[in-house]
Amino acid sequence: MPDSFQIKDKDLMGRIGVIETKSGRLETPVFLPVIDPVEQVGDKAILPANEIEKMGFKAIITNAYLIKKTYGESAVERGVKGIIGFSGIVMTDSGAYQHMVYGSVDVGNREIVEFQERLGSDIAVILDIPTKESSSYSEALYSVEETLRRAREVIDIVSRSETLWVLPIQGGAYLDLVRRSAREAREFDGYSIYAIGSPVTFLQSYRYSKIIDMIITAKEELLPSYPVHLFGAGHPMILPFAIALGIDMFDSASYMLYAKDNRYITEYGTERVEELEVFPCSCPVCSKYSPKDLLEMDRRERVGLIARHNLYMIDKEVRRVKTYIREGRLWDLLIERSRSHPSLLDAMNRIVMSSDKIEKYSPYSKGRRGLFIYDSTSKYKPQMIRTMERLSRYLSYVVEKRIPGMKTVAMIPGDGSIKPFSSSPIYARALGDLSRESLLEEVFVFFYTPYFGAIPEDLEETYPFSQHEAPESVEPSLIRDLGEEIYRLVTRIRGSVPRIIIYYSKEIPWSVEVASILRQTMISPRDWGIVLREI
Ligand SMILES: [Zn+2]
Known part of the structure; x- marks a missing residue:
């Protein structure tokens, strides 16, 4: 559906916008927690989706491929919201991530696209072929061409759908392929959202400057009036940088994966709970418990609480970035954050090198507080x-x-x-x-x-x-x-x-x-x- 995105405010290439879905409006930039449709469902779940909804998250993402494998056709009757117990906006992914990890999935593109439609997803992704960090040039080229072929294959479903369909951009570290992928994707009618394909491995290895390059390249080709999703970005460290370059949506399971490993997210990295004397945070979890309290709990309870804190941290950073956009001071936040980790300084240097491109998109004078100059x-x-x-x-x-x-x-x-x-x-x-x-x-x-x-x-x-x-x-x-x-x-x-x-x-x-x-x-x-x- 075209025109499903409205931009309300801008700073650098970042924007505050509203996506109109069939289940209501979603303000961007927005973080969508990944919900495991098997583990995070039911009374025994560590942090079920309805708890995440109570924390104030308006949208989540879950995996249609895992739902299909686990629940089969009965899933269609219950609908995706019924299965995971979330009444807000639900995005589904198609199994591309499983494809990347396990090498293949036993479902076809058209099949999983139709399944997501029937499941009642508000936002859904075709079965793309993600470019891996380790992909050779020819493998990356294949992922670009095959993803575009699949986008075309289901264009009849996508273009008459009430679901907002996502078209992933591939190419990975090969920026010429990213450019080509984005340029060709731009020509498709019917898709409402673009996504930068799975840079998870880059994110895990703190290769932020690679991601910055991918985003800048893709954004140069994509129409600015469309929202762009970044797969697998779930650390507050990268959010301000990605948002400043025009990323509107994120998803990640990191809050839970880190929690299972006793890792506690801060703006600047992660800390092990064992190594903390006090929690440097005042979220509902950290104001109630000390690190010692958590370590004395049983594992399930502890993981749930750390995961909650991790989500609060991500949410807080998204809110902070929005405030800086409204005040026209996003650059100042980037400078501040770039001093907290060497990889962020690399990311900042990339942004500085591209500042003439960013400049074209930035409003000239905004914010009540004028221009802040530091050094x-x-x-x-x-x-x-x-x-x-x-x-x-x-x-x-x-x-x-x-x-x-x-x-x-x-x-x-x-x-x-x-x-x-x-x-x-x-x-x-x-x-x-x-x-x-x-x-x-x-x-x-x-x-x-x-x-x-x-x-x-x-x-x-x-x-x-x-x-x-x-x-x-x-x-x-x-x-x-x-x-x-x-x-x-x-x-x-x-x-x-x-x-x-x-x-x-x-x-x-x-x-x-x-x-x-x-x-x-x-x-x-x-x-x-x-x-x-x-x-
Ligand atoms: Zn906290």
């Missing part, structure tokens, strides 16, 4: 890239059209704690100084700052020059860059204006350093009509 990595923020492009175009115009005819160019340090810059005492003093020697109409003023370089005075109130927060302590590399940038600007304009005054002030320590860099760089400033003046 030199903030230069790669999409809003910064766009700001610097616009600024550089405007600077060329200023250099060619505005400065010729002026008597003086003044460069005044922009005090980051006072905005607009022209309301600072340094500006007032500089203007007083200038008015003693020239008519102010014949003075062109730039503000200079470590994060934006030289800003013509008439731009100071445009976004984000007056709407940003930056630290007062500035990295030495940024100060050096600023010194060089001012030097370059001075060499561009010195032929067209008789006098250039560069002000600096002890109240803004980095401006003193910039002045000293300029003094070292310029051989004889006086000859150029350049004055460095403390104010």
Whole structure:
């Protein structure tokens, strides 16, 4: 069904949206816990689906292939929701994962697609052929072509269905195949959701940068108006990165698999319960029990409680990412998270390298709190890239059209704690100084700052020059860059204006350093009509 997805808010390539299913609306980004249709069913189940529903999860995913094998045709009568005991939105997978693990499944594509329809799935997946991490190029190519063939094979069912059908993109680590898979998938009518095929093995081995590459490649080809699911992503560590690149849905069994192994999920990794003195969390489980309490329980009860905590952690991270999207600060969250694990730093580097692509999709100015700048990595923020492009175009115009005819160019340090810059005492003093020697109409003023370089005075109130927060302590590399940038600007304009005054002030320590860099760089400033003046 086309038009089943509406985008409500955006930041970077991430979005908050709503998927319309036949059982109701689902807000994205959303995490779907994997429910084992055999183990997690009934009174004796460790953490049954109805308990997960009570925790607030609106949707889950379960496996239609296992349901068919276990319950046979009787499953159709009870329906998937009856079998697993969940009244919310249910997505089913087709057995592709079992195919990947066991090498084959004894069910056909058309057969399992029809079965999922009759089972009453809200969202369902065709029987795709996942590309494995270990696949050779020709195996990966086969998985791409065979998945597309199967997508075509059931197009008659899919296109008249009320179920939302998912078309997985294959190719794995072979990005040319990922691109081809996505490009051809885009041409199919009838599918409502795309999925990035099983990178589970990448996720298990923390090869996040591989996944980032796959997502970026697929998203470049897919239409942005369709939701994209990422199979097997169930750790809070990867969620902000995947969401920032435009992933809308996730599923994973990790909450349970980790719990069975006494592993406790945090934002930054996993901890063994045995190694914890206290739980660094205040979810209902962690506020009630200590690690010692859990270790003294019988295994079933313990696994259930750790699994619950793990789900709370994943849910909390999804909520956090949504908040950052609404505030337009998703980049800041990525930077923060990228410092928590080397593999996330790799992932961040990939994103930084692709920031020009991301920039195209990002809203320019949003959020009540303006642009947050932390350090030199903030230069790669999409809003910064766009700001610097616009600024550089405007600077060329200023250099060619505005400065010729002026008597003086003044460069005044922009005090980051006072905005607009022209309301600072340094500006007032500089203007007083200038008015003693020239008519102010014949003075062109730039503000200079470590994060934006030289800003013509008439731009100071445009976004984000007056709407940003930056630290007062500035990295030495940024100060050096600023010194060089001012030097370059001075060499561009010195032929067209008789006098250039560069002000600096002890109240803004980095401006003193910039002045000293300029003094070292310029051989004889006086000859150029350049004055460095403390104010
Ligand atoms: Zn907890």
